[in-house]
Amino acid sequence: xxxxxxxxxxxxxxxxxxxxxxxxxxxxxxxxxxxxxxxxxxxxxxxxxxxxxxxxxxxxxxxxxxxxxxxxxxxxxxxxxxxxxxxxxxxxxxxxxxxxxxxxxxxxxxxxxxxxxxxxxxxxxxxxxxxxxxxxxxxxxxxxxxxxxxxxxxxxxxxxxxxxxxxxxxxxxxxxxxxxxxxxxxxxxxxxxxxxxxxxxxxxxxxxxxxxxxxxxxxxxxxxxxxxxxxxxxxxxxxxxxxxxxxxxxxxx
Numbered sequence: 716x717x718x719x720x721x722x723x724x725x726x727x728x729x730x731x732x733x734x735x736x737x738x739x740x741x742x743x744x745x746x747x748x749x750x751x752x753x754x755x756x757x758x759x760x761x762x763x764x765x766x767x768x769x770x771x772x773x774x775x776x777x778x779x780x781x782x783x784x785x786x787x788x789x790x791x792x793x794x795x796x797x798x799x800x801x802x803x804x805x806x807x808x809x810x811x812x813x814x815x816x817x818x819x820x821x822x823x824x825x826x827x828x829x830x831x832x833x834x835x836x837x838x839x840x841x842x843x844x845x846x847x848x849x850x851x852x853x854x855x856x857x858x859x860x861x862x863x864x865x866x867x868x869x870x871x872x873x874x875x876x877x878x879x880x881x882x883x884x885x886x887x888x889x890x891x892x893x894x895x896x897x898x899x900x901x902x903x904x905x906x907x908x909x910x911x912x913x914x915x916x917x918x919x920x921x922x923x924x925x926x927x928x929x930x931x932x933x934x935x936x937x938x939x940x941x942x943x944x945x946x947x948x949x950x951x952x953x954x955x956x957x958x959x960x961x962x963x964x965x966x967x968x
Contacts, residue, residue, distance in 0.1 A: 716949040721746030723853075724798035725946070726791065728752045728781050728839060729808030731760035733909030734858065737935035738805060738942045739763055743772030745943065747803065750794035752777050754808075781808045782830035787838035791846070801846040802853040803946050806836045809858060809878075810911060814870030825873050832877040836884055844892070852896020856945045857885050859903040861962050868919075878903075882958055889956030898948075898955040902941045905962025907933040928964035937961060 724747070730739040731753030739749050740763065749767060753760030757778050764774035775797040779786040795801050809832040815824050836857055847853040862871055863878030882901055889899040906912075906923045924932050941959045944950050960966060 717745055717943065717947050719949045720943075720947050722748075723802040723946070724748045724750075724800050724850075725803035725805065726750040726752065726777070726794040726798075726801060726839075726843065727805040727807055728790070728835065729754075729858075730805075731756045731763060733911060734904060734907065734935045734938050735805070735807040736763045737939050738807070739774070740766060740770075741939045741943060742803075742946070743767030743774055744770060746772070747946075748773040748775075748798050750775050750777050750798055752779075752781070752790060752794075752808070754778065754780050781835035781839055782827075784834065784838040787835060788842040791839060791842035795843075795846050800850050801843055802850050804840065804843045804847065804853070804855045805858070805942060805946075806839055806855065806881075807858040808835055809860075809881075811871060811874040815873050816870050817872050820873075828873045829877050829880075832874065833880045833884070836881055840888065844897070847892075847897050848895045853898075854946050854948070854951075855885075855888065855892070855897060855899040856942055857881050857899070857901045859885070859901040859958060861903055861905040861960065861966050864903060864958075864960070864966050864968060885958075886956045893955060898945070898951070900945045900951075900955060901958040902938060902945065903958050903960050903962070904938050905933055905960070905965045907935060907938060907961075909935050923965075926965060927962070931963065933961065933963055937963075 767774035860878035862875035867875030
């Protein structure tokens, strides 16, 4: 059922490391031409693209800051020019940046978190929409978070609210773009061990694992199947506006 992915063209923001990189590698393996995106880690993006090419796939690299609308538009245009069009968009770029409690609210940090996690989704989607429509439809997959589902742990108030906004934007866009044959969905990862958690204390990781029914923290590879499912029209052609939770049972909505 995945043969319909072969020959498709995908832009995956934030795909130089972590979940995005794992998705890029798998898309490449399945015959999708991939635009690997990075910002400050261009070498890592080039490495992911090189892996895809070495395995017989097609990949290009696009660099820039998706939190700035003008750069987001440029990134999309470069990806479309390099791939010859666009069928799949994964708005995956995002980060907590810094832990900010409600009592210690900082406006500058708020703006940085919202620019990266929310503005980028709106800006990249806006730029990509005409190309997805011109392709006759496609799939937009936004990366949400379990934090956007339950509010997040201490210090993640701003990040959790930003991811909740991504969930809401997704539902709205799903209604708006359905007439154009564009499906819009969310993958909401739980506690996944990636560079995102590079500075997370081990005690926090251990406590989180103890609360997960499957008894372990997730990996980037654990998330890949959900993205593939949502990208492939043969598997999810009647699925839009949905949140696919990948969290080992940490949250069962």
